[in-house]
Amino acid sequence: MAISGAPRRIYTWIAARTPWSAWARHHTVFTVAAIPPALPALLGFTCTALAPGRSPVPLLLLLVLVLSPLLTTLQRSRFRALLGLDVPEIVRERRWWSPRGLAERLRSEATWRQYGYHLLVSPLAAAAGALVVLAWVCGAVGASVYAWCWMLPADTRTPGWTGDYDLITGAGVLLLLAAPWWAVLVARLDAFAAAALLGPNRSRELERRVEDLAESRAGVLDAADLERRRIERDLHDGAQQRLVALAMNLGIARATLPDLPPEAKAVIDEAHREAKEAIEELNNLVRGLHPAVLEDRGLDAALSGIAARAPFPVELTVDIGTRPGATVEAVAYFVVSETLANVAKHARADRCSVRVVRGPTPGGAGCRGDLLRVTVTDDGVGGADPSGGTGLVGLRKRVGSVDGTIMIDSPLGGPTVITVELPCGL
Structure with a gap:
């Protein structure tokens, strides 16, 4: 058996x-x-x-x-x-x-x-x-x-x-x-x-591996930032200029050809309007990739532009002294931009404040080093849930790409306070 x-x-x-x-x-x-x-x-x-x-x-x-x-x-x-x-x-x-x-x-x-x-x-x-x-x-x-x-x-x-x-x-x-x-x-x-x-030594090897990964990640982030800048320049100097020239030609045609049939005038008017809308969309796309003002004039000027375009009053305070790295600046810019966009869509807020400061942040017995701290506060309805949509999840991923932290305090009835800390060493 x-x-x-x-x-x-x-x-x-x-x-x-x-x-x-x-x-x-x-x-x-x-x-x-x-x-x-x-x-x-x-x-x-x-x-x-x-x-x-x-x-x-x-x-x-x-x-x-x-x-x-x-x-x-x-x-x-x-x-x-x-x-x-x-x-x-x-x-x-x-x-x-x-x-x-x-x-x-x-x-x-x-x-x-x-x-x-x-x-x-x-x-x-x-x-x-x-x-x-x-x-x-x-x-x-x-x-x-x-x-x-x-x-x-x-x-x-x-x-x-x-x-x-x-x-x-x-x-x-x-x-x-x-x-x-x-x-x-x-x-x-x-x-x-x-x-x-x-x-x-396993601990030393892990430390070395972490350092190598941090360096390679920083290189990838820099390469991605350079690629975004290249795309922004190509769009600004190429497609955007062609659309501007097209809109100008259509405007000239509408002004200098008064004897055209009404149907032709309607077509020219529609093409002119769509060309201007395309230019505006392309401008928004370029700003979303990498705003030129951020590279030329720094974070203060770039955030001022965002605050001016917001549909509600924004109180902006920027105190950073020496400019941080380009990658950290770009992350801070997009954090503020996406946060204000979320406030405009969901918070039903009357006003908002944005504060950007640089310096050591107290943490326990010491401090967490040189950080860029971004605080966005609104007086909206609150109740922001990171698991309820892709906006806050995207913010977490963007902040995490540079080893930053994000804290969201949004009780029902408001106010909502979003605090982001980004290490300036990158």
Whole structure:
């Protein structure tokens, strides 16, 4: 009868972990392979033990310093080939044998972590590997005692010797069963130590990765901003000028051709009106991409234009001193523009105030650094919900693109206060 279900899984698990399984051989070979790379450190300890009057530190450090690159390469190869563990290599700017490369390694904490592995972990792993070999040998000898005991002299057999051999056989079998698990324990501890000591510092690598991502993101934002400016210039100098020329020609035709039939005049009037509307839409599109006044005269002038075009009174206060980066300026401009557009559409407000200041913002025990703080307040009906539409969600995404924060306080009945903080370091 075939075994199925949970019993079959248990049987398969046990069969895969017997002393004669590939699992046992695999981990045993890995632990035994730890012995050759540990020989330099073991040799240093032996020389120190034979010369107790001398300090072991100079000899050991000199030995490991010279052989550390080779030992690290051997250990990485052992973990990759026998355990499938890829220990990342530490990237160095200079070769280790050059004077500057040697000085760089002596100052690097990664080098001293590698020294710690080669001086402490590697000898312990080698000793554990030797114990694994000893366990296999003693287990095999003890479990097979009845197969070779006939070679012993007959006078060594005392009364009750079979009982003693039964105990030896049982102990040998237990050693054979325990040896693979001991090898697994040693392999896992060795792998944990190697990942922590031989590879790069994870926290430093994460910090470096975050810095690289921040730099690449800043580059992407700058490239997008430059592309928006290019499109704005192309539209302003190309399509917009053509539309202006078209509107002028249509106006001239309407003024200088009074004898045209009424139907033709109506067509010219309609074309002239649509051309002017197209120019106005294109102007709005250009301002939405990147207003030229923002680049030429700064945030104060650009926000003044937005406030003047709003359908309600806007009290504008801008106190930023030195201009922040172009990307931060653009985000602040679009935040104010989109916020005022949302107020005009949904808030039913009578007036609005916009305040833009630059400086450190208190936060707990210290401050959050150089920030551009944008506060928009309206006296509308309130109840703004970021999950209720795409306007506030778009604001969050735009502010988050430069690691900024946005806070929305909008109780029912108003007022609504939207506070945005943008780091000026970009």
